[in-house]
Amino acid sequence: MAREERFMSRRKYIPALSVIVGALACVGLFSQASYEVAAFVIGLDARIGGAGLTRFVLPPVGSISASTHPLPIQLTVTLQNIDLAVLRTVVFSTPEVLQAVIDTADEWAARILMAYLARLVALGALGAMVGVWLAGVKQLRGLTLAGLTGALLIALIVGLVYATFDQSAFTNPEYHGIIEAAPWMFELVQESLERVEELGQQIQTVAGNLYAVFANLENVGQISLGRVDLLVLHISDIHNNPVAYDFVRQVIGSFPVNFVIDTGDLTDWGTELEAEITTRIRQLNVPYVFATGNHDSPDVVARLRETPNVVLVDEEVQDIMGLRLAGIGDPAAKRYSPEPAGLDELYSIAQAINEHWGRAEDRPDVFIVHNHRVAQQIHPGLFGAVLCGHSHSLEITEREGTVYINAGTTGAAGIRGFQSRNPLPYSLALLHYARSEEGRLTLVAVDGVHVSGLGSGFSLQRTFTEVGRINRIDVETQL
Structure with missing residues (x-):
């Protein structure tokens, strides 16, 4: 009898x-749920048990977590998807639209949080009702009371958290x-953004002083060029650096540049978002000849094809304002990895160029490649000039009638250059x-320009070709 009483006494606690x-x-x-916020799909999850923490998961790079509350509940926020097309539209929209999106971010977050909390409370009510139903409570009143109790329980837990x-x-x-490298990355980005603003202001002064130096050069008989019928700007390895296009635009505005040749590495990873930098090319309003680099990709090439003033080089000879051009893109640009081609593949590319154009009767004036190792293997005498980049080192040499020009890095190696103690x-x-006299354009001189990042000056080296009277002068100025 006593045992039955104890059993009945305990049974009343079962509901x-x-x-x-x-x-x-x-x-x-069932707490996991997904929500769309502009270009992002965010997953929210609440798990009971373990240490009380909040975790942000960013596939595939890892997660960030912290012990944010004492209750044994793990809160997880996961970035499940990014719509790059929408993100590009938002990020590169007008300042007014972008500011409006930022201003409504708190409102979006509040709506999502309230919707998720309502979901948790509803799940608590449903779970409580199912629990008591399985325990034998079938009456509507009992189920309703259980649902309200479950909802209040979850609401109480949410309030405590x-x-x-x-x-x-x-x-x-x-x-x-x-993402364990995140502290370094965040510091890098913060310092880089600060330097971008400072550089953007200084680049105007640099371009103005550079123009003054050129004007003085033309007044000195020994190093004057005389008549110039075509001026080509050779740039390379911008690596997403916005300051590079500020500088390029100033040079085009200060000098009678007819068109630009870019020997690749416009971006770092070749993503669709990075490819938005092509809008800066459109704003230059001059023809823009481009040879892909290993840091470019099919997505970048697709955006370049959509840009009206861009001419993508290939092995066919193209005439730009009377100058005959040909070239070849980097093989890595056909993939979605910036890993450069191996030495054997690069050597094979150079050999193919030598064999093909060695047999050709109609050769271009200029041949364009990205990798300097390929350029160095091209036989002298095949072309009047060979243009390249990749090594981030400005170099101008002449061998047996061919001028080899490496533009270095017009973007100062991108974000990595901002962080370096000795920036490029x-x-x-x-x-x-x-x-x-026959009407053919001939390269008579090349001006190599170095501009220090946040330093105090620039250097200018004018190299005359054999046609332009063998003569080499170095001119330097300090701002």
Whole structure:
């Protein structure tokens, strides 16, 4: 009798226990949900058990977590998808539209959070009702009471998490996966953005002083060029650096540049978002001849094809304002990896160029490639000039009638250049052509320009070709 009484006494607690277990189990099993925010799909999840923490998951690079609350509940926010087309539209829209999106970010976050909390409370109510139903409670009144109790239980837990949530825990987070490099990355980006603004202001002064130096050069008889019929700007390895196009635009505005030749590596990873930098090319309003580099990709090439003033080089001879051009893109640009081609493949490319054009009767004036190793293997005498980049080092040499020009890095190696204690200079080359008596354009001189990043000056080296009277002068100025 006593045993039956104890059993009956304990049995009355079964409905209450069923409410708690059912509510928590339902939330734990079905709390995961996805929400669209502009260009992003965000996944939210709440798991009961373990240390109380909040985790941000960024596939495939890893996760960031911190102990933000004492209750044994793990909150997870996962970036599930990015619509690059929408993101590109938002990021590169007008400043007014972009600011409007930023201003509504808090409103979006509040709506998503309220919707998710309502989902958790509803799951708590449903789980509690299922729990007591399985425990034998079939009456509507009992099920309704259980549902309300489950909802209140989850609401109480949510309130406790909110009340004890410590955002400052993310000042000392834990990193897992590739993103363990995040502290360095964040510091790099912050310093880079600060330097971009400073550089953008200084580049105007640099271009103005550079123009003054050129004007003085033309007044000195020994190094004057005389008549120039075509001026070509050779740039390379911009690597997403916006300051590079500020500089290029200033040079085009200050000098009678007829067109630009870019020997590749416009971006770093070749993503659709990076390819938006092609809008800066459109704004230059001059023909823009481009040979792909290993950091470019099919997505970048597709955007370049859509840009009206871009001419993509190929092995067919093309005539741009009387100058005959041909070239070949980097084989890595056909893939989605910036890993450069191996030495054997590069050597094979150079050999194919030598064999093909060695047999050809109709050769271009200029041959364009990205990798300097290919350029160095091209036989002298095949072309009047061979243009390249990749090595980030400005170099101008002449061998047996062929001028080899490496423009270095017009983007100062991109974001990596901002971070370096000894940053690479911004570099480019200006090719001066004069028309012969037969009417053919001939390269007579090349100006190599180094511009220090946040330093105090630039250097200009004018190299005359054999046709332009063998003469080499170095001119330097300090701002």
